[in-house]
Amino acid sequence: MWHMLLKIALLSLALEQSSRCGAASTYNNPSSNARHFPSDFMWGVGSSSYQIEGGWNADDKGESIWDYLTHNNREKIVDQSNGDISADSYHQWRRDVQMVRELHVTSYRFSLSWPRIMPGGYMNHVSTAGIKYYSNLIDELLKYNITPMVTMYHWDLPQRLQELGGWTNPEIIPLFKDYARLVLEMYGDRVKLWTTINEPWHVCEHGYGVDYMAPSYNFPGIPAYLCGHNLLKAHAEVVHMYREQFQQRQGGRIGITVDTSWPEPKNPDSAEDREASERAMQFYIGWFAHPIFSKHGNYPKVMIERIRNMSKQQGFGSRSRLPEFTPEEIHRIKGTSDFFGINSYTSNLVTPNGHNNTGKFPIPSFNHDMGVVESQADVDWPGSGSVWLKVYPKGMYNLLMWIHREYNGPEMIITENGVSDRGGLEDYARVDYINLYLSAVLDAIEDGANVKGYITWSLMDSYEWKAGYTEKFGLYHVDFSSPERTRTPKISARVFGNICKTNTIDWSFRPKLNEEQLVASARLPAEEAAENGGARLKWSLALLLSVVLAWIHC
Ligand code: NOJ
Numbered sequence: 001m002w003h004m005l006l007k008i009a010l011l012s013l014a015l016e017q018s019s020r021c022g023a024a025s026t027y028n029n030p031s032s033n034a035r036h037f038p039s040d041f042m043w044g045v046g047s048s049s050y051q052i053e054g055g056w057n058a059d060d061k062g063e064s065i066w067d068y069l070t071h072n073n074r075e076k077i078v079d080q081s082n083g084d085i086s087a088d089s090y091h092q093w094r095r096d097v098q099m100v101r102e103l104h105v106t107s108y109r110f111s112l113s114w115p116r117i118m119p120g121g122y123m124n125h126v127s128t129a130g131i132k133y134y135s136n137l138i139d140e141l142l143k144y145n146i147t148p149m150v151t152m153y154h155w156d157l158p159q160r161l162q163e164l165g166g167w168t169n170p171e172i173i174p175l176f177k178d179y180a181r182l183v184l185e186m187y188g189d190r191v192k193l194w195t196t197i198n199e200p201w202h203v204c205e206h207g208y209g210v211d212y213m214a215p216s217y218n219f220p221g222i223p224a225y226l227c228g229h230n231l232l233k234a235h236a237e238v239v240h241m242y243r244e245q246f247q248q249r250q251g252g253r254i255g256i257t258v259d260t261s262w263p264e265p266k267n268p269d270s271a272e273d274r275e276a277s278e279r280a281m282q283f284y285i286g287w288f289a290h291p292i293f294s295k296h297g298n299y300p301k302v303m304i305e306r307i308r309n310m311s312k313q314q315g316f317g318s319r320s321r322l323p324e325f326t327p328e329e330i331h332r333i334k335g336t337s338d339f340f341g342i343n344s345y346t347s348n349l350v351t352p353n354g355h356n357n358t359g360k361f362p363i364p365s366f367n368h369d370m371g372v373v374e375s376q377a378d379v380d381w382p383g384s385g386s387v388w389l390k391v392y393p394k395g396m397y398n399l400l401m402w403i404h405r406e407y408n409g410p411e412m413i414i415t416e417n418g419v420s421d422r423g424g425l426e427d428y429a430r431v432d433y434i435n436l437y438l439s440a441v442l443d444a445i446e447d448g449a450n451v452k453g454y455i456t457w458s459l460m461d462s463y464e465w466k467a468g469y470t471e472k473f474g475l476y477h478v479d480f481s482s483p484e485r486t487r488t489p490k491i492s493a494r495v496f497g498n499i500c501k502t503n504t505i506d507w508s509f510r511p512k513l514n515e516e517q518l519v520a521s522a523r524l525p526a527e528e529a530a531e532n533g534g535a536r537l538k539w540s541l542a543l544l545l546s547v548v549l550a551w552i553h554c
Contacts, residue, residue, distance in 0.1 A: 034506045035442050042147075042453030043500040044107035045100060045475065046416055048154035048198070050083050051462035053113065055090030059129035062119025064156035065166070065214035066465075076216065079468035086463045087478045088485045090133065095487060097140045099459060099476050103493060104500040107147040109415060109455045110137070111154030111198065114179055121158030123178045131186055138190050149193040149415075149455070151257070152180055152238070155203065155213065162215050167203060167227035176234040177241060184246050192252035194242070195341050195415065196235045199259040200288045204228045209366050213465060221364030222321050225307070229323045232291055232333055239336035256292065257341030257415045260284035261388075262395030263350040263374065276350045276372045281402060283370040289340070291325070293407040297334035298325055307369050314364055321364060339452070340403060343416035346388065347381070347395030348374035384429070385420035385471045386464075391433055393440040400444035400451060411450050414441065418457035420464070420471040423528030425513060425521050430475075430492040438505050456496060460487055481525065488520035 050066045057063075070082030089096055100108045114121065116130035141148050153176070157166055164171060180196070197203065202213060204227035211218035235256055242254045263280035265273035279302055282290070286300035298304070299322060307322040325333070353359035353371045361368035381390035396417070403412060419433040434456065445451050461474035469480055475493040479486040494511050513521060521529070 034504050034508075035439065037442065037503045038445070039503065040452075041503060042107055042413065042455075043105045044109050044147075044149060044453060044455035045103055045105050045459045045496075046109035046455045046457050047089070047096075047459045047462060048111040048151065049113035049116070050086075050154070050156040051458075051464070052087045052089040052096075052460065053116075054083065054085035054088040055116075056082075056084045058090055060119055060125075060127045061113070061130060062115035062121070063159040064113065064115045065159055065162045066156050068159045068162070069214040069216060073216070076211070077466055077468045078470050081463070081468040083463040085485075087460055087480075087487075092485055092487075093133075093137050094140060096459065097137070097144065097146070099487060099489070099493075100141070100146055101144050102489065103459075103475065103497045105146065106500075107149050107193070107453070107455065108141055108459070109149040109151065111151035111156075112183055113156050114153065115156065115158040117183065118158065118179055121161040121175060121179075123182065126182065134183075134187065138187055142190055147193060148191050149195070150183075150187065150191045151195045151198050152176075152183060153196065153203075154198040155207075157214075166207075166215055167230050168208065168223045170230050170233075172230050173234045173237055177237045180238040181241060184242060184250075188246050188250040188252065192250070194252060194254040195257045196238050196254065197231060198257050198415075199343055200228060200231050200235075200256070201259060201284055203231065205366050220362050221366065221369065224366055225322045228287055229325075232288065233329065235292075236333040236336045240332070253338040255337040255339045255341050255413075256288070257343055258285055258288045259343035259416070260399065261344065261374075262347040262392070262399040263372070264347050264392070264395060264398070266349040266351040266375075266378070270351075273351050276352045279370060280350050280372045280374070281406075283366070283372070285403070286406075289403075289407065291330070291333045292335070292337050293340060293410055294334075295408070297330040303369075306371070310364065310369060321369075338411075340407065340410040340412045341415040342399070342403065342412055343457075344396060344399055344414070345417060345419070345457075346376075346390050347392040347398075348376055349378060350374050382429075384433075385422045386467065389420060391419065391436065393436040395440075396437050397440040397444050400441065400449045401447060404444070404449040409448070409450050411452050413453040413455070414451065415455050416457040417454065418473050420473050422470065423461075423472055423477075424524065425477055425488060425490045425517050427490045427492045428510065430490070431495045431510065434492065434496060434499070435505050435507060438499065442505070477520065477524075479520075479523070486520075488517060491517075 050064060056067050066083060070077055074080040112134055117127055119125050119127055138148050161175060204224040206212040207215055208217040208227050209220050209224035217223055239254050263277040265277045267273045282300040282302050287303060290300045291297050303322060308320040311320045350372050353361060353373050357368065357371040359373055376390050379390060381392045383390055400412065417437055419430050421427055421429060441451055441454060458473040460476040461472040461478040463469065464471040475490055475496055476487045477490055491511060495509055498509050499505060
């Protein structure tokens with residue numbers, strides 16, 4: 001109770017103070033006037049197949065690399081859990097659509113599980129049940145005028161294909177194309193917004209370079225680049241196929257979603273730190289975006305040169321660890337996206353990796369090739385439920401403006417942005433995060449960035465990969481101990497719903513728990529209820545600190 005009172009007192013102090021202090025900092029000013037988005041702005045909410053569906057072996061679904069990893073290496077998952085049942089969207093999809101409707105979004109971004117549709121990865125076996133599952137979901141969304149935005153690949157590769165080397169084997173290119181052709185044939189009459197692959201950097205570097213995501217190769221400096229090479233070609237083949245055989249008839253659009261945190265120069269006055277920031281952008285985003293969105297295509301020059309030189313020095317001879325595209329391939333990949341999908345959550349401070357790249361990274365490795373050290377140690381940005389995620393909305397502004405400048409003003413859709421906590425329904429920290437990040441998006445739009453949509457992550461609490469169920473990103477709480485995986489809106493669901501309905505950020509809209517939420521709140525498991533209180537306390541202290549700083553500043 002006392003922290004509730006403290007928070008109310010602090011909030012009123014903060015509101016009073018910020019109105020006195022004026023707009024000293026756009027991103028810390030909860031009293032900013034309501035701000036409006038363009039009338040055609042697209043609002044959405046997202047999820048992905050492995051994270052929410054469960055039904056891991058329902059009907060004839062095949063094993064995915066995440067089924068394999070979580071069943072065979074439980075110790076790699078923080079709480080040793082898996083997505084076998086997760087939020088059980090395989091059965092609860094009608095409730096999911098109801099939630100999407102409650103949020104007043106115009107679009108729902110979800111992904112298709114390749115092994116649910118083609119259990120072994122090949123077209124010799126297509127699952128009727130798998131096809132039907134997504135078909136029902138799409139129909140239900142359309143019934144309520146919600147646009148499905150479908151990702152073909154969000155990390156759950158059929159395990160059988162991994163046994164062939166997964167994305168490091170060029171055979172993946174025709175296989176991905178066969179899978180894509182089938183889903184375009186099955187759903188393209190109703191799905192008008194497609195992305196091929198979610199977050200290629202994570203697929204390749206976290207899957208193959210380090211032991212982080214399935215398939216956990218932990219083989220630095222070589223297979224991630226093979227993965228990237230095949231992935232770009234597979235993406236381009238699918239887009240060409242769509243454009244040649246489907247687009248005219250079906251009238252949809254297709255693109256890709258890349259991701260990065262914003263690399264803020266550690267010392268903005270240091271030319272070296274600014275260069276490190278630029279290099280990080282080229283390595284994280286440019287690796288995949290330069291071949292597709294730049295004027296001349298191909299990998300960024302700085303990647304080609306650094307990896308070629310280092311490969312030589314490291315004794316790899318004249319063949320760079322970064323494979324080369326032929327001129328025909330460069331041409332074929334260039335321009336293969338109808339929009340720029342971007343996922344981003346946070347920022348890092350960056351500086352070069354020691355003098356002459358002599359810092360601590362393994363040699364060879366992606367990080368050593370990039371030669372940039374990232375950290376969040378020296379920042380006072382508020383934290384979240386994930387160690388890697390700190391709140392720095394200006395980073396979102398900087399990132400959008402960088403993409404705008406670098407790729408000549410492409411149409412952008414923010415395909416993921418959101419924040420984690422450790423549970424509970426009173427997620428005011430998420431409300432503040434969304435308001436703050438949306439303010440930064442609006443600033444970028446006002447400064448010319450062509451941002452056409454914002455899709456928040458995530459519709460509901462779900463399986464957060466290696467963090468298992470410990471980190472919650474949902475606007476809806478899921479009771480993972482109830483057989484029907486009961487979903488309850490958090491405060492953020494009501495606030496985001498209001499934003500989408502009114503097209504407006506309204507800082508004054510901070511509802512309290514309603515009756516339904518109070519009942520659900522009483523049923524929260526003890527750890528989550530405690531987290532709720534803990535989070536409130538931490539947020540109150542952060543607010544107190546910002547009030548004090550605002551006073552000093554004034
Ligand atoms: C990006 C991924 O696409 C998504 O699957 C994940 O849950 C979020 N980041 C949060 O970590």
